[in-house]
Amino acid sequence: MALILAIDTSCDETSAAVVDGQRILSSVVYSQILIHKQWGGVVPNLAKRAHVERLDSVVANALKKYNSIAKVTDWNGSPEYVEKIMHSLDAVAVTYGPGLAVALEAGIVKAKELSNRYHKPLIGVNHMEGHIYSVFMQNRNGNPERPFQFPYLALLVSGGHTELIHMKGHRTYELLGETVDDAGGEALDKAAKMLGLGYPGGPVIEQLAQEVHNEDRYRFPRPMAKSKDYQFSFSGLKTSFLYFLREMGEEEKNKNLRYLASSFQEAVFDSILLKTERAMKEKGLNRILVGGGVSANRYLRKRFRRLVRQYQGEVLFPSFSYLTGDNAAMIGAVGSIMFEQKQFMKDPDALEREPRLLVASSA
């Protein structure tokens, strides 16, 4: 497959990677190398958005790590060193949307510069495609085995997205449905905020719910349960949760924190599973891909495994936990396929950001 240097700056994370098809040869995500302000497994959402300042070092690090495996040249830190490594690659891929406009811009500028200086083709990648391909990623030795067995039903659920996509072949998609308001991960974050649990909310809700064995004590309404389409909506659930907490009062709320967290999470997940199952039945699909930040939730994974068992199907999640978040490796995987398909920018300077880019037009 093609050797790709990939860059992703769609939102908070500044990341660069070198991949060979599905295989990740090096991957640098800024929050991992960020040495201060880190408390452990989860990084608080601090000012991480000034990508420009650190993009150079993130790219240089990804190239250096790649070189330590590929041994293109000896490290001496000179410009010739970077040049030699760049010449060993096939193309530069970069996310051009969807995402935060100013953040996208930083990555695009850098990718154009590298493409022009080293005469490498430039490939513009849709970030959402990256999340779909994140489940197929492998380490540098080609593990785990993840053959492509189209068609798939792909669900992307994160703090910024909730989308259900029919994937018919490489890079051939039909958007079946998406959220009409808040994203699934965002709903969990905001519920945590209403419970007084700070940020980020998803992992706390998961932990609290697990402590009461995910009991659904309050049976909040399942949003969009009756709609005969594949759309999602979480803002109504958020509002009814707010009313419920008000009626309940502060003291009762705190007493039942775990059950509240659990019941809210259950309503969000039920709604996601309901629409997924509808699409499985109606489209006759039993192989599912789940990507995006919320796919890190262990309970959600369990629910999906249970669901596909009923249909003798299978479900795939991002192969490594850091791939559930934003990362450049998955952008490289898409870039690699696009390279084979010869989908380069004819004029690299013509690549422009598209903050509201869709994965595919709706059917």
Place this chain on the structure above:
Amino acid sequence: MNMKVVPKQTISIPEVVDILHRGGVVVAPTDTVYGLLCDAKNEIAVKKLIAIKNRPAGKPISVFVSDFDMLNAYGVLNVQQSSVLKTILPGRYTIVLDSKHKNSSLLESEKGTLGFRFIDNAFITELVKQFGSPLTATSANLSGSEPHYSIKTLLSDLRSKTELIDLVVDAGDLPHNKPSTVLDLTTPTVQTIRGGDLLWKEDVALISHSEEETQMIARLQMGSILDSVQKKPVVFILEGELGVGKTVFVKAIAESLEIPRVVSPTYVIYYEYDVSGHPFIQYLIHFDLFSLEEDEEFKVLQIDRMLKPGNVLCFEWGEKAGPVFEMLKEKAEIVFIHMKYTGKGEREIAIRRKK
């Protein structure tokens, strides 16, 4: 100095307390992995611990506390926060609070916050209780490498550093529990807009009984700015609690401009929509300042570039727009929307315009 390895069953807590009081470093089993414990107030002990881990300076380290009194003594907590925490602690959480700066400052983040762990583990809790003040709570491994669930792999990882360790409490192999969940309860520092920042020429309060009514009110507001937007950008500042209908309001504004797919921009801070097909309006830019935490973050958003005639900017959580408010006031027409929940299914929508 010789490192002692003692099985957990035969350990005497007063003996461990004594080692810690003398500035020693102890490896002990916690609720998650093997941890490195030392007196959180003892600067030299903390430096030793940082050396053992090869930990870059400036990276914060959490501390164990034995109870709520100790948590209160070392971290800043308000009444609501402590009542929330009382229901989830002790447990597998790391609580980030503003520090009262009574431990070594090496443990704190750049912002002066500190991570606290009040865990459900009899040994650690008793140890901290007898010690009388917080102990460090960091995993016993080299910075950047995997934490340890067994003493054997731990000792081989820390091989060259073992002379800095005074005691190892050996509990055999630990169950592979997840790392703790981090909860940041520190208040964002983003400046908020305060009452009296502006003089308002109009002050209307409308009651909405449904989503449809909220949408109608939003469309009416759009109608009323069509004149001024040709001369100046228009900024809607939307304020009100979670779930009160701010996104509904903005979606209605978008629909009046025939933008069909507006979703919440919370995650990416803002989305821009090109509406150049409209006779008077170029761009609708939909902000959500909910997750902004520092004034600095406004700089990267380049809001000044968006303040052009023909552009409409909507700010959800607009009360956090303090750092750019002077600029907005100067360059734009401002419509201030305050939404309030007033009873089941009923909201008051107060609309004010700048003089």
